[in-house]
Amino acid sequence: MTTLLSVENLSKRFGGLQAVNNVSFSVTVGSIKALIGPNGAGKTTLFNLISGVIAPDSGVINFCGDQVQGLRPHQVASRGMARTFQHIRLFPKMSVLENIMIGRHIHSRAGFVAGMLNIPYTWSEEKRIREKAHEILSFLELESLADIEATSLSYGQQRNVELGRALACEPKLLLLDEPAAGLNMSETAELGSLISRIRDTGITVLIVEHDMTLVMEISDEILVLSYGKKIADDKPLAVQSNSEVINVYLGEDDA
Amino acid sequence: MSAKLIQILGFAVAIVAIQIFTQLTDNSFHLTQLTMTAYYSLLVVGLCMLIGYAGQISLGHAGFFAIGGYISAFLTTHDLTAMKGKPFVALLSKLGFLVVRKDTYGAELLTFHPWPACILSVCTVLIVAYVIGGPVLKLKGHYLAMATLGFGIIIYRIVLGTSSLGAADGISGVPGFTIIPGVMIGGSGSGKILNYYVAWGILIVGMTFLLNLISSRVGRALSAIHGAEDAAEAMGIPTANYKLKVFVLSAGFAAVAGVLLTHYNGSIGPSEASVMKSVRYVAIVAIGGMTSLWGAISMSLILNYFSLRGSFGTYDDAVFGVILILIMLFAPDGLIRKQVLGDLKYFFKRITSKEVAS
Amino acid sequence: MELFLQYIVAGVTYGTIYAIVAIGFNIIYNTTGIINFAQGEFVMLGGMTAFTLKEYLPLPVAIISAVIITMIIGALIEIVFIRWLHKPSVLRMIIITIGLSILIRETALHVWGEGVTALPYFTGTSVTSVNLGGVFISPQVFWAVGISSIMVILLGIFFNFTLLGKQMRACSANREAARLCGISTQNMVTFSFMLSAAIGALGGCIVSPITYVQYDSGSQLAIKGFTVAILGGLGNSTAAVAAAMILGILESFSIWALPAAYKDVVSIAIMLIILFVKPSGLFGNAAAARLKEY
Numbered sequence: 001m002t003t004l005l006s007v008e009n010l011s012k013r014f015g016g017l018q019a020v021n022n023v024s025f026s027v028t029v030g031s032i033k034a035l036i037g038p039n040g041a042g043k044t045t046l047f048n049l050i051s052g053v054i055a056p057d058s059g060v061i062n063f064c065g066d067q068v069q070g071l072r073p074h075q076v077a078s079r080g081m082a083r084t085f086q087h088i089r090l091f092p093k094m095s096v097l098e099n100i101m102i103g104r105h106i107h108s109r110a111g112f113v114a115g116m117l118n119i120p121y122t123w124s125e126e127k128r129i130r131e132k133a134h135e136i137l138s139f140l141e142l143e144s145l146a147d148i149e150a151t152s153l154s155y156g157q158q159r160n161v162e163l164g165r166a167l168a169c170e171p172k173l174l175l176l177d178e179p180a181a182g183l184n185m186s187e188t189a190e191l192g193s194l195i196s197r198i199r200d201t202g203i204t205v206l207i208v209e210h211d212m213t214l215v216m217e218i219s220d221e222i223l224v225l226s227y228g229k230k231i232a233d234d235k236p237l238a239v240q241s242n243s244e245v246i247n248v249y250l251g252e253d254d255a
Numbered sequence: 256m257s258a259k260l261i262q263i264l265g266f267a268v269a270i271v272a273i274q275i276f277t278q279l280t281d282n283s284f285h286l287t288q289l290t291m292t293a294y295y296s297l298l299v300v301g302l303c304m305l306i307g308y309a310g311q312i313s314l315g316h317a318g319f320f321a322i323g324g325y326i327s328a329f330l331t332t333h334d335l336t337a338m339k340g341k342p343f344v345a346l347l348s349k350l351g352f353l354v355v356r357k358d359t360y361g362a363e364l365l366t367f368h369p370w371p372a373c374i375l376s377v378c379t380v381l382i383v384a385y386v387i388g389g390p391v392l393k394l395k396g397h398y399l400a401m402a403t404l405g406f407g408i409i410i411y412r413i414v415l416g417t418s419s420l421g422a423a424d425g426i427s428g429v430p431g432f433t434i435i436p437g438v439m440i441g442g443s444g445s446g447k448i449l450n451y452y453v454a455w456g457i458l459i460v461g462m463t464f465l466l467n468l469i470s471s472r473v474g475r476a477l478s479a480i481h482g483a484e485d486a487a488e489a490m491g492i493p494t495a496n497y498k499l500k501v502f503v504l505s506a507g508f509a510a511v512a513g514v515l516l517t518h519y520n521g522s523i524g525p526s527e528a529s530v531m532k533s534v535r536y537v538a539i540v541a542i543g544g545m546t547s548l549w550g551a552i553s554m555s556l557i558l559n560y561f562s563l564r565g566s567f568g569t570y571d572d573a574v575f576g577v578i579l580i581l582i583m584l585f586a587p588d589g590l591i592r593k594q595v596l597g598d599l600k601y602f603f604k605r606i607t608s609k610e611v612a613s
Numbered sequence: 614m615e616l617f618l619q620y621i622v623a624g625v626t627y628g629t630i631y632a633i634v635a636i637g638f639n640i641i642y643n644t645t646g647i648i649n650f651a652q653g654e655f656v657m658l659g660g661m662t663a664f665t666l667k668e669y670l671p672l673p674v675a676i677i678s679a680v681i682i683t684m685i686i687g688a689l690i691e692i693v694f695i696r697w698l699h700k701p702s703v704l705r706m707i708i709i710t711i712g713l714s715i716l717i718r719e720t721a722l723h724v725w726g727e728g729v730t731a732l733p734y735f736t737g738t739s740v741t742s743v744n745l746g747g748v749f750i751s752p753q754v755f756w757a758v759g760i761s762s763i764m765v766i767l768l769g770i771f772f773n774f775t776l777l778g779k780q781m782r783a784c785s786a787n788r789e790a791a792r793l794c795g796i797s798t799q800n801m802v803t804f805s806f807m808l809s810a811a812i813g814a815l816g817g818c819i820v821s822p823i824t825y826v827q828y829d830s831g832s833q834l835a836i837k838g839f840t841v842a843i844l845g846g847l848g849n850s851t852a853a854v855a856a857a858m859i860l861g862i863l864e865s866f867s868i869w870a871l872p873a874a875y876k877d878v879v880s881i882a883i884m885l886i887i888l889f890v891k892p893s894g895l896f897g898n899a900a901a902a903r904l905k906e907y
Contacts, residue, residue, distance in 0.1 A: 051489060077491035089486035091479045093546075102479050106491035108472050112500050115471030116464040122471055129472065169490065312704055314711075390889035396703040397648040401839055402888050405881040408836060412881075416874025530832065534711055541708055569723070576715030583709045584694065587702075 003062075004029045004173055004204050005050070010059030010069075012045055019045040020056075021228035027173070027221075032195065032205040034215040037225035038248060043208045044086060046225070047177055050206075051083050052076035064172060078106045082171035084162045086178045086208075090150045096161050097146040100133040103168025107132075133168060140164045140194075156187050167198065174198065176207040180214050192218050216240070224248070259466050262549065263459060270455045274448065286451045288563040293454035294516040296555040297461050299539050300548050301508025304465055306537065307545035308474065309501045310481030311392060312400050314533050315407030316509050319380050321528030323510030324517035325414055326376035328426040330367035331518075339365065358428055369432035369518060377510045384506030385499070392498045404530065411528040425524030432518035441519040450519065457515065458552075461508060465548055477501060478546075531572055538579045544589025618748040620865045626754050626823060628861025629761045630656070633816030634838025635845065635853035636768070637809035643785035643848050644805040647706045651690070651714035652813060653835030654721075658683045659814025660826030661721060664730040672733065676818045680811050687810025691803045714831060721828040732821040739822070757819045764812065765854060781805060785848075833877065840884035846894025856895060 006026035012019050020042045027033045035043050048054045050061060052073040061069040068076050077083075082103070091099050108129055110122045137143045140160050145153065150161050159179060166174055176195070180188045192214050199205055199218075209215050215222065215236070222239045224232040226248045232239050239245055277283045302316050335353065338344045347353050352371040358364050367375075391402045414420050421427075431442020440453060468474050479487040480494050488494050517523040526532070539558055543550030558575070561567060567574045582589065634652055641649045663679035670678065694709060701709075734741065735756045742749040772778040783791040784801040792798050817826055824830075841860055845852030860880055867879040887894070 053485070053489075072493070072495075073485075073488040074491050074493045077489055083489050085486065085489075089483045089489075091482035091486065093482060094475075094478060098475060098478075102475055102487070102490050102492070105472065105476055110472045112468065112473055112504065115468040115473040118467040118471070122467075126472065165490065306704075310704075312707065394888060394892065397707065398843075398888055398892060400650075400707045401648070401836070401843075402885055405836065405840075405885050409878050409881050409885075412875060412878045416872060416878075531715070534715065537708065538712075570719070572715055573719035573723075576712045576719060579712035580694065580709055580716065583705050583712065584698070587705050 002029045003027070004064065005206070006062045007050070008060045008062070010046070010049060010061065011057050012042075012049055012054065013057055018228050020049060022059075023225070023228070023230045025223050025230065025233050027204060027206055029172075029204055030199065030202060031220040032199050032207065032218050034219035034222045035206065035208045035225065036210070036212075036215060036222060040227075041225040042228040043225055044177065045228075047083070047175055047208060050076075051081060051175060077169065080169075080172035081175065082166035082169035082173075083175035084159075084166050084177055084179060086181070088155075088158050088162050090158055090162055090165075092149075092151045094150060095147050096142060096150045096153070097130075097133055097137070099150045099161055100136050100164050100168050101129050103136075103165040104129040104132055106169055136164045136168050139167070155182055159183070159191075163194075167203075171203060173204045173206060176205065176209075178208055178210060180209055180211045188214055259470065263463055263466070266462070266549075266552075267459060270452075270459075274451060278448075283447060285564075286447045288560055290447075290451045290454045290519060291516060291563055292556055292559040293451075293458045294512045294519065295536075295559045296552050297458050297512040297515075298509045299536055299543075299551050299555040300458075300462060300465055301505035301512075302536050303540045303543065303545070303548055303551040304468070304477075305501055305505040306540050307547070307551070308469065308477045308481060309498055311498055311502065312537065313403040313502070313505070314400055314530070314537060315403035315405075315410070316505070316536050317528050317530070317532035318407040318410035319384060319506040319509035320513035320516075320532070321410055321414055321523070321525075322383060323376045323380050323513030324523040324527060325420055325426065325513075326379055327369065327372045327514040328429045328517050328523050329420065330372035330375065331369050331430055332364075332426055332428055333366060334364045336363070336365040356430060366430075369430065370434075373432065373514045376514050377507060380506050380510035380513075381503055384503045388499045388502040388506075392495065392502055404533070407528070407530055407533045411525060411530065414528050415525040421524075423525060425522060425527075427522035429517055429521050429523070431521075432515070440515055441521055454515070454519070457511075461511075462548060462552070469548070473497070534579075535575050538575050542578060542582050542589055547589065550589055615747040618746075620869075621862055622748060622750050622754060624862030624865035625858055626757060626820070626861070627864060628858040629757045630816055630820045630824065630834065631837045631841045631860055632854045632857035633761060633764075633812060634834050635841040635857055636765070636850045637813045637816075638838055638842045639848050639850045639853060640805050640809040640812070642842075644781055645695075645802050647695075647710070648839070649806075649809070650707065650710040650835060651717060651831070652809065652838060653831030653833065654714050654717040655683055655687060655810045655813030655831075656817035656834050657721060657826055657828065657831040658686065658717065658810075659817030660732070660821040660830070661725050661730060661817075661828070662814070663732055663818045664821065664826070665725070667732060672735070676732075676815070679818060680814045683814035684807045684811040687806040688803055690810075691806035695806075696799055696803065714835070718829055718831055725828055727828065729825045729827050730821070731825045732818060734822045735819075751823065753819075753822050757823065760815070760819050764815065765850070768812075768850070777804065836877075836884075837880055840880055840887075843884055843887055843892070844895050846896055849894065849896065852894065852896040 003026045008024045010020055010023045023046065035046065037043055045054070049056050049069070052068065052071050052075065055070045059069065060067055063076070063079060063081060066079060068079060091102060108125050110125050114122050134143070134146070137146055140163065142157070142160060142164060145157065150158065153161065163179065180191055183191060188211055195205060195207070195218050207219070219236055222232070222234065222236055223230065224239060224242070224245050231244045231248060232242045234242065273289065274286070277285050298316060298320055302313065305311050305313055335344050352367055353365055354368045355363060355365050387406060391399065391406070394402050415423060429441070432440040434440060434453070438449065438453060440450060476487065476492045476497055479490065479492060480497060484494055513527070539555045540551050542558070543552070543554040562571055634656060637652045637655060638648060641647055641652070659679050662682050663676050666675035666678050690713060694713065734751070734753050736752045739751070742751050743755070772782055780791070780796045781801050781804060783794065783796060784798050788798055837860070841857040842853050844856035844860065845854075860883065863883070864876055864880050867876055871879065
């Protein structure tokens, strides 16, 4: 079991709020790890720290053997980490296909000069990008929507396009920020099987999610945060019976 | 044949048609303004890349235009005869950068040849854009607008206040620019028609570059930055680097436009660096629809041409102001939009399909 | 030493007008998040209108009328051009207010021509001066500084102790919440335009005798005012006044070191440096500025 991502003693403070407090954990290659916790537990902050949106105050983030803390998000992304957003962030005024094609950015090279001169390399690369994007679309069964403006789709479809865009990066690690938010039960079940299929293609998944049914069903390990602190990091069944976790979710009676 | 190629060919045909039309109607004196319009349009399409595609406003592009024009004008008019003995001047002369020519009064001048002057001017602009672009493009919204505006005003004040740049009079007596033997931009003996075709030809080349860029990986990445910068960054697009590069690129277009127009006109004055000029360029891009190079070019053609003809009289600036407000209030996506072009395409498709059916 | 003080006085005089423009920026920015690029035009309009009215009216009445007229223009601008826009983008607002500034300037050009105008000195003439320990100060400087100080104090009272002022502050702190509390946020925006137009116009009148006003004075004042607003931290009017004095004095001393033609270059260079290094302003703290942005 090799470790893909390991986080050691990570801390981040916003003014008076200790958003992430000395958190350590690791994610094994080919697994699905869920990150849960009540609202304000620091899940999104932890995500933003890992993906480079914000820099930690202290601590180390090891990804594929490199330290990535303090790198810019695009540098982290080009090392093989792709993410989706809690609030969908698709590119407006671009088609579904184009949105997915953006995901191929890190796997292509044509720069400003090559683009302006439109040399043969540029078009053969463009062709490869397009083919790969279509491949992703058919994996997600979105082929029929390829030429539609992405932001005009339904909420659930937009979620899938965003997922497709992240998959187009062919990431080693896929970060999903509340992918089931706003989905109904059958859509959530579909999403669950999709995430499992993604894992089966060899992509490691780290997921922030509130829907416990989904989390219990798909994840190999669950990390529980409360007030920025790690309170459990274990197999789903063990977490379910962890008294501290139950306290956090059901509330303590000391008030 | 790709759509891009058809567009460019159509554009070229239109350019030829306009020239023939002016010839037939005996209006060839209009070619002067049309030639100038081509150079201004070169700046406008570059700016369109920056504002429309990368989503970064610049209220200082007249500054880049002026730096390019002024440096080239200075180098090609500043007489070095008195400094002939200096080793630096001797070196320049040995490298073939200098020429001896006669000014309008017949006196002999030792000045830079327009080619090295042009290259030096454009390179200077690229460096300036690169240096200021770094910190400027970290800013957003109002801060970005004010910073670029500030840059523009600084350049304006410098050219206006520096006596060796002619202060309020600017620099005149700028020689024609022989780009290849037999083809001279500006100058007294040059042909109007030749200059018209050179100017629009250069614009076509510039347009081709930009159209290629837009349909490439980089163009897609720029639209992504415009649409959702954080998501673009998360997809591995180095947003800061791309913004800087497109800023430098658009400054380069402005510099080339400045150099060539200065040689064409034979002079440059501080008004070329004024804030109002920068605002005009932004206005044209906005009216053209922000994300449409063809929209920008058609608006540039119409507005610059009428403005240069003096059609708006003393209301010239006011006309731009009114158009700017009206467009931003009622059609913030501009007049020339993709939908309009799409509708037209659909219309033509229906007509042609009917013909096939019958 | 006398010369040194003379420069300081000149700097304070210019600082006063910059402060007034900056306060105008801040009032609108606080309620709308818009930087009104036409702010300098209000100053110009005030000075020019008062100049025309003083032909028919006594000076104080002319000034008050000019302030009211400019205030009405400010309200009209907001009602006609801004009020009905639904969540306009920053880029759109920048371009609209730039368009307005061009329109006002060009209208002024056609109404008043290119000439330079100046109101008469409120007391004495251009040669009257008060000798303060060897430094000669024009009484108009006292008028300018005095009226501006009173204005700043009144604004402070207005925003802190009157219902309307409190409503405007609520609107700037959290627009949505203010609306839910029954405050008409749209009217607050109109008020903020009127207020900042009035302040600008009054500023234009009091400095007109010293600095003169011309149809195109507005855009220069706007950029200086913005520099000052940035220096003080956008939205913070007390700091803007301090920053205005610093900029005015720096500019006035720059004439020692550089040709006068480059005076504007100095202040704009200062603005750029501040924007690059510390966009939250000299007195602002970075965290507060970040909060403002999001």
